[in-house]
Amino acid sequence: MTDFTSIFWDYYVAIITLVSVLGCAVFLWSQSERRAKVSSGPDPDTTGHVWDGDLQEFHNPLPRWWMWLFYLTVAFSVVYLILFPGLGTQFKGLLKWTSTGQHAAEVKAAEAKFGPMLAAYLKQPVEKIAFEPRARQMGERIFLNNCSQCHGSDARGARGFPNLADNEWTWGGSAEAVKTSIISGRLGAMPPMSAAVGGADDVTDMAHYVLSLSGSAHDSVRAARAQPKFVVCAACHGPEAKGNPALGAPDLTNRIWLYGGSIAAISETITKGRQGVMPAWKGILSEAEVHLVSGYVYSLANQPGAAPAAAPAPVPVAAPAEAPAAPPAKK
Numbered sequence: 001m002t003d004f005t006s007i008f009w010d011y012y013v014a015i016i017t018l019v020s021v022l023g024c025a026v027f028l029w030s031q032s033e034r035r036a037k038v039s040s041g042p043d044p045d046t047t048g049h050v051w052d053g054d055l056q057e058f059h060n061p062l063p064r065w066w067m068w069l070f071y072l073t074v075a076f077s078v079v080y081l082i083l084f085p086g087l088g089t090q091f092k093g094l095l096k097w098t099s100t101g102q103h104a105a106e107v108k109a110a111e112a113k114f115g116p117m118l119a120a121y122l123k124q125p126v127e128k129i130a131f132e133p134r135a136r137q138m139g140e141r142i143f144l145n146n147c148s149q150c151h152g153s154d155a156r157g158a159r160g161f162p163n164l165a166d167n168e169w170t171w172g173g174s175a176e177a178v179k180t181s182i183i184s185g186r187l188g189a190m191p192p193m194s195a196a197v198g199g200a201d202d203v204t205d206m207a208h209y210v211l212s213l214s215g216s217a218h219d220s221v222r223a224a225r226a227q228p229k230f231v232v233c234a235a236c237h238g239p240e241a242k243g244n245p246a247l248g249a250p251d252l253t254n255r256i257w258l259y260g261g262s263i264a265a266i267s268e269t270i271t272k273g274r275q276g277v278m279p280a281w282k283g284i285l286s287e288a289e290v291h292l293v294s295g296y297v298y299s300l301a302n303q304p305g306a307a308p309a310a311a312p313a314p315v316p317v318a319a320p321a322e323a324p325a326a327p328p329a330k331k
């Protein structure tokens with residue numbers, strides 16, 4: 001209704017609505033009277049129409065129950081229009097109902113219902129609620145509603161959007177770091193580096209050197225040529241290219257690529273730079289929602305099968321040894 005610029009349309013809608021309801025009532029009334037009028041004709045029970053020699057159209061009134069049902073719908077619409085807003089913005093209905101009002105009331109009821117529970121979760125550390133089934137489920141729902149469009153519904157990411165379900169983190173995988181990523185957002189700032197590296201051929205050399213860091217297939221002559229120039233990259237990626245979570249500079253020695261591990265993709269990263277943006281959720285999600293979704297993300301990389309509360313250290317080595325031990329532990 002607010003789209004209408006003139007009040008004329010309010011009256012237009014209201015009048016059409018009232019005239020239709022009234023029209024239905026009058027039509028109904030005229031039809032229920034018909035029988036008496038026609039009964040003076042030659043044959044009181046037929047309309048006088050005949051087909052195929054002997055097929056006559058009888059003029060019986062509509063069934064009583066049907067008429068009453070119809071009258072009831074007319075009465076219903078009148079009551080409805082008195083109680084609810086159905087006649088433009090000028091008459092809002094006696095109940096003053098609005099969809100926004102209903103939504104606000106539902107939100108308030110939900111807050112009253114879940115508030116204490118959320119407050120209780122907020123008091124517990126992220127590492128703990130990550131493995132509390134109900135809290136994790138709530139976190140998962142928040143994730144699916146807000147994060148999956150970029151990180152994927154399984155949180156495994158896509159090109160440019162990091163996988164959150166593995167144990168590889170650009171900005172740190174501690175509960176605190178994950179929560180900070182969500183609250184404040186992150187800006188990956190890799191500047192264009194072609195000026196520091198040289199021409200297109202030097203960039204390709206550097207791409208081969210980057211591949212050599214993770215033991216991927218590469219041209220060792222080209223890689224060796226580029227190696228001395230890596231000092232400019234080391235400022236951010238570290239002297240051993242293991243990355244720097246404070247800057248969001250990724251580890252280049254594993255084979256996990258945010259933007260692709262081909263020579264073409266790496267050369268593009270070096271020449272054009274990369275600016276991955278993780279939006280900040282402060283002010284969009286409540287404190288409790290951030291806490292719960294942090295727990296969910298934390299749970300993905302720190303599988304529930306592992307030690308419940310303490311000692312997250314042995315994760316990389318534990319995987320094969322843990323597998324047979326897990327089922328008896330659950331009983």
Ligand code: HEC
Pocket residue numbers: 143146147148149150151160161162164168169170171172173178181182186187188248275276277278279281293294297
């Ligand atoms: C508009 C897309 C987008 C949405 C929505 C989004 N993210 Fe991100 N997120 C990113 C990008 C891009 C990065 C990587 C930033 C960079 O390049 O360093 C990222 C990074 C992260 C990181 C850091 C990963 C690491 O390796 O350190 C976490 C944790 C994270 N997101 C969690 C979330 C959660 C939880 C939500 C939902 C509340 C969410 N993201 C919603 C785009 C998004």
Ligand code: HEC
Pocket residue numbers: 187188189190191193197206210230232233234235236237247248249250252256257258259260266269270274275276277
């Ligand atoms: C100023 C700091 C900085 C410097 C200098 C820098 N990088 Fe980066 N680099 C980053 C950041 C931050 C990212 C992550 C960008 C993002 O998340 O969008 C990145 C990303 C990358 C990636 C993509 C990794 C992936 O997983 O896809 C490659 C490859 C890379 N850098 C190589 C280099 C090379 C080679 C040099 C030197 C020529 C270099 N960088 C210099 C900060 C830097």
